[in-house]
Amino acid sequence: MTRSPATPLPPPKARRRLRENAALTQAQLAARVGVTHETVRAWESGRTTPRGRKREAYAKLLTTLAEEAASRQAEPVPVVVAVGAGPGALSDEATDSLVLPAKPLDGRESGASEEPGASEESGASEESGASGAGAGAESGADSGTGAVSDAGAEPGAGPLTGPEPGLAPAGMTPAQAFDALYEFSAPALVRQAYLLTGRRELARESVERAFQSAWERWPEVARDRDPVGWVRATAYEYALSPWQRFRLRHRHPEPPPADPGDRTLLNTLLRLPPPRRRTLVLYDGVGLGLPETAAETEASTPTAANRLLRAREALADRLPELADPQVLHRRLAEVASAERLRAARPPTVRRGSERRARYLTRAAIAFTVALIGTTALTLRTAPTHYEPPVSPGETVRGVPPRVAPGALSDEQLELRQKLRDQLQHGPERLTPRLD
Template structure:
């Protein structure tokens, strides 16, 4: 089967304008469509897009609001506006002004000659008026100066860092790791601040980065991970935290985002990079696991309150914004210097290799082989009797060989 094209929708700004023109709140619009108010807020901000039957219902409702707005505009255009009452002048010369206007409309007016425009008269200064009739003129307020990038970053950090540390503690169960994850996420945000500042949800961007760093599998290989931290003092908080840590990381993250932070299901699915059905399945499995160990938390509202209470009971602080920014800048400088050093070393090694490399082919030398049957080398010395006799015999014989041989009969 082939799926048909999706129902077209207006832009997010047009959706909000239509809702406000109909004098509807987000809650009222959500009740008419059958969704949560947070979902309507996400649709109007452009973070998410409706799908399926909700998209069709939302598009139909927006079309109805647009038609109502057009009909109201047409009706207002047809309604005649009441004419303003004629002005009465006390003098006789000005009383005949309507008749003069009527005659001027009946007779065509000759085209006027261009004349020089007189300079406008200055109004009397406020000092010339009586002091009793003078009204105080309010001084114009200066426009607020735009925030610098550092000030905007500090405001975002002070607003969201404490809550993010508590949320990350629910994922890891470690206080120092939660602080470090949030600080590292904000340092990454400061390195990529133009992108984060233009993001629709900067807090969500930092939260996703902090969660990814906190749930990284490389954390288990750190030496600090081998030493457990002291558990919460309350036995109920300790049991709930152990139950959360027994969940798979994906289920734990989905549960914290939906029941802890309070995000909608599509937003939770988008932040965990999963489909909406997959996020719903993970949420149900996580709730079943928590309810199986703690039956009192089977109600989602009770679970939400207990997660918030568990996160708020821990004394989790965050560093100051300037400290986080300086830490990120130091880390960026270290990476830059390390990259430069590695590049210089690579260039030097390449140059040395090119300088010392051979320029022509040299065949390899074959391995040597042992020669056998060679008499041993003897040092020079006196000849033996046999050698003397042999030498004398060779001297007595003819040097040019025997005489010519001739055949003879025997």
């Protein structure tokens, strides 16, 4: 007996687009399907997939919304995303991922409570499943990872998130799409990395290294639901790597911020453990929801909530005026925007990624050649037949063992002298002659 195939559903981004075109909220759509508001949010973010009768009801409702939208507009609403785009263009999913509108300061949809009822090592799951390392952050309006489009933003140019850019054309080349993503998100990512490390040069280097890795894996990153989140996670991992402390250039402190308040806030932030500092920057600085923050930090939602509360408590003990999350968000944006943090141009980053790839390729080839040469030399000089080892000597019965010669006795000395004298006065040797 075979199982009947599941009812096909459009991608998560198309589901949300259909709901928004119909002017329905998540609560209204949840009431029509017969589920909770959090379940619809998980379906539209891609963290879970409906099953059974709920899947059929949800698919039927989306089909109805698509038909209503088609009747109102001249063009039908795109329900299925084209994945098989050629190398010269991005898919609709990747192109839409470039458009990441900024989330307002007081508009968060965390989708989970902040009760610290679990320790940092607790592993709990919501209705959508455990939001661990394999879960991706929501893209689109729920990501909140925008940035100003000017790579060389001046101090005070904007907060950690920036204005919403225009939709990227569908016929972009990979290089153009990468440049658009870089110019859109690099300035904000540099400011976020500065809050994590307190070092301007390390923040710029971590973002450039993350984009270099993205260019090396561009087909994968371009089709990711949240390419900015992919780059942000890579930049954070590089910036908070414990190996950075062993670099000579990072052993000397950099000049602190000029403003005393900014300097106090940055020093307090840097005293936090890296996991709590990263969670605080993502939630209160960038504006991600709690499930998305947990997914990006590879932790469960209760663990992320516990880290966030502990980090807020540490900041409030040192700076009581930052107990309000809205004030904390504004102050983090001010500290990051007050510094002159510049990012390299996109072509420079792409060329650096290509040079790094060539260097690693040549190093791998050189190592392989050296390994082959060492193996060939070993095979050439190794013995070709078995040579048994020499067995140790054994004592034979009746034969005295050899001993080292010792001092001569008087009789032996006399005999030796007698033999030497006879050799001198003995008969002469006969030499044959030719007559």
